[in-house]
Amino acid sequence: MRALTWHGHHDVRVDTVPDPEIINPRDAIIKVTATAICGSDLHLYDGVIPGMMPGDILGHEFMGEVVETGPKSTLEKGQKVVVPFTISCGSCYFCQKQQYSACDNSNPVDAQDLSEPLYGHAMSALFGYSHLTGGYAGGQSEYVRVPFSDVGPIVVPDHVEDEKVLFLSDILPTGWMAAENADIEPGDTVAVWGCGPVGLFAIQSALLMGAKQVIGIDHHPHRLELARSLGAKIVDFSRTHVGEALMEMSGGIGPDAVIDAVGMEAHGFAPDNVIEVVKQKVGVAADRGHALREALITCRKGGRVSVPGVYGGFLDKFPLGAMMQKGLQLRTGQTHVQKYTKPLLEKILNGEIDTTFLISHRLPLEQGPEGYKNFHDNQNEWTKVVLRPE
Amino acid sequence: MSRHNRGAQTGVLALLAAAGLVAVSYRALSRRNFQRHPGDSAPGRTARQTRFGDFAVTGKTITINRPRTELFAYWRDFSNLAGFMENIVSIQPTGEDRTVWTIKAPGGQTVDVETEIVEERDGELIAWRSVEGSEIEAEGKVFFRDASADRGTEVEAIVAYKPPAGEVGRWIGKLFGREPGVQGRRELKRFKMLMETGEIADACYHAQS
Numbered sequence: 001m002r003a004l005t006w007h008g009h010h011d012v013r014v015d016t017v018p019d020p021e022i023i024n025p026r027d028a029i030i031k032v033t034a035t036a037i038c039g040s041d042l043h044l045y046d047g048v049i050p051g052m053m054p055g056d057i058l059g060h061e062f063m064g065e066v067v068e069t070g071p072k073s074t075l076e077k078g079q080k081v082v083v084p085f086t087i088s089c090g091s092c093y094f095c096q097k098q099q100y101s102a103c104d105n106s107n108p109v110d111a112q113d114l115s116e117p118l119y120g121h122a123m124s125a126l127f128g129y130s131h132l133t134g135g136y137a138g139g140q141s142e143y144v145r146v147p148f149s150d151v152g153p154i155v156v157p158d159h160v161e162d163e164k165v166l167f168l169s170d171i172l173p174t175g176w177m178a179a180e181n182a183d184i185e186p187g188d189t190v191a192v193w194g195c196g197p198v199g200l201f202a203i204q205s206a207l208l209m210g211a212k213q214v215i216g217i218d219h220h221p222h223r224l225e226l227a228r229s230l231g232a233k234i235v236d237f238s239r240t241h242v243g244e245a246l247m248e249m250s251g252g253i254g255p256d257a258v259i260d261a262v263g264m265e266a267h268g269f270a271p272d273n274v275i276e277v278v279k280q281k282v283g284v285a286a287d288r289g290h291a292l293r294e295a296l297i298t299c300r301k302g303g304r305v306s307v308p309g310v311y312g313g314f315l316d317k318f319p320l321g322a323m324m325q326k327g328l329q330l331r332t333g334q335t336h337v338q339k340y341t342k343p344l345l346e347k348i349l350n351g352e353i354d355t356t357f358l359i360s361h362r363l364p365l366e367q368g369p370e371g372y373k374n375f376h377d378n379q380n381e382w383t384k385v386v387l388r389p390e
Numbered sequence: 391m392s393r394h395n396r397g398a399q400t401g402v403l404a405l406l407a408a409a410g411l412v413a414v415s416y417r418a419l420s421r422r423n424f425q426r427h428p429g430d431s432a433p434g435r436t437a438r439q440t441r442f443g444d445f446a447v448t449g450k451t452i453t454i455n456r457p458r459t460e461l462f463a464y465w466r467d468f469s470n471l472a473g474f475m476e477n478i479v480s481i482q483p484t485g486e487d488r489t490v491w492t493i494k495a496p497g498g499q500t501v502d503v504e505t506e507i508v509e510e511r512d513g514e515l516i517a518w519r520s521v522e523g524s525e526i527e528a529e530g531k532v533f534f535r536d537a538s539a540d541r542g543t544e545v546e547a548i549v550a551y552k553p554p555a556g557e558v559g560r561w562i563g564k565l566f567g568r569e570p571g572v573q574g575r576r577e578l579k580r581f582k583m584l585m586e587t588g589e590i591a592d593a594c595y596h597a598q599s
Contacts (some may be wrong), residue, residue, distance in 0.1 A: 137593075
């Protein structure tokens with residue numbers, strides 16, 4: 001089959017690789033009909049997530065048709081499914097608490113040996129996202145093996161277009177959980193750093209959860225326009241002092257909740273970010289934390305900090321003093337996707353949520369490398385790329 | 391796949407090298423503290439300096455979300471162990487409580503250990519010891535205890551063994567991934583996977599022919 005594979009810094013290719021096969025009883029094989037490039041795939045593209053090996057198949061946002069099932073899969077051939085990017089067994093302590101991204105049993109034991117020294121514990125496996133999270137092949141390919149297919153994939157009605165439901169695999173639940181982690185109360189001001197896909201869905205979710213105003217922060221004009229079209233107020237950090245603006249826009253209080261939907265590759269020319277860009281390039285301290293620092297400093301006293309943005313390593317100059325002294329609460333984590341797929345599918349089917357506005361480019365899988373390059377280089381126009389195997 | 395993982399592991403370990411240096415200097419500093427300390431509650435094998443004569447002691451506790459009796463029964467049937475213990479070539483019963491374990495060793499070799507059960511408490515404990523004349527002197531215990539708040543069962547496995555060629559043998563074994571501490575941790579996790587999910591996680595994307 002054809003698959004998009006990682007070969008190093010800014011080097012992805014479409015290669016011919018062996019087809020996947022059923023290995024374990026609960027597996028299924030999915031014929032991919034649509035897959036997307038995620039903002040977090042760009043961290044792999046930039047080579048800032050450790051544990052990647054040349055030849056790894058990328059892609060953790062995908063859906064398709066069930067073509068083969070293991071003896072213990074509950075899926076049936078021909079069903080149309082969307083697959084969560086988190087691989088979770090459904091029966092361990094964490095899965096039963098719906099903390100699916102903390103699953104004990106999906107990450108193979110030799111891969112757990114990689115992440116335990118780095119993070120203290122191994123997390124659940126993820127599709128196509130480095131050997132720290134299992135080294136499973138991803139879904140930017142014609143076919144993909146899906147472990148625990150009785151727990152993860154959600155069956156969607158045949159008549160629904162792929163593009164309406166594809167983002168249940170990651171970014172819609174991720175934006176929703178980001179807003180949920182912000183514990184929004186009626187009347188709240190919520191500030192969201194980053195108007196990429198997750199930031200935009202967090203904005204949409206925060207408004208649905210009853211925030212009085214949501215303020216999106218970015219510097220790409222088109223992405224800011226998308227945020228505005230969803231009902232957010234916008235702040236362009238290339239033109240405005242973010243901290244002062246947020247204080248003024250919240251009656252001098254500061255946002256009740258702040259959401260960092262940027263993660264480890266912050267943009268801009270703030271002095272801390274310029275230093276961290278250099279450090280990341282030479283491999284010292286992997287994370288760039290400008291957005292998170294600004295969010296913590298700006299958040300109101302006793303406020304909530306939600307971090308859906310991806311971080312991989314160590315962060316310097318973390319404003320712990322501000323966090324402690326102001327009594328902030330911080331919640332973060334890879335998304336517990338399986339917890340959200342069903343309720344969010346309902347919201348899509350009854351028209352409460354539409355995610356198709358985000359898609360700016362549709363390419364055949366064969367042009368995947370071009371998709372990565374443009375999604376990386378032209379973030380203003382390229383807001384979301386959907387790839388389809390032919 | 392395993393070669394890939396080893397490559398990635400090297401990268402991660404390099405990341406941690408600096409942290410290791412810090413730990414070493416911390417230990418040097420803490421030796422200045424001559425005050426006597428009360429014995430703490432941690433298992434002896436987690437001590438910074440361990441002394442068990444010629445024996446290396448390794449152990450690991452894991453919580454498995456299944457009933458204690460079920461786990462005990464599965465473990466007690468030794469023929470099941472090869473299903474999740476990667477370094478076991480075969481397990482042959484040689485008498486009522488006696489078993490010969492053929493274990494993979496570094497460099498493609500195998501080691502036979504004949505063991506006998508020295509203590510057994512139904513649903514709670516299995517203890518065994520190598521009989522005289524075995525290639526490796528070893529003893530082990532597996533405890534099964536109810537975990538708190540319906541989390542299932544805490545399984546604690548402890549193995550004490552005389553490394554084949556002393557410290558050097560253990561170091562070489564570690565490099566080959568056959569060191570019982572590393573291996574034991576992985577095997578308990580595979581046991582957990584098998585008991586909780588009915589299968590063992592495997593990231594290979596096509597079946598190995």
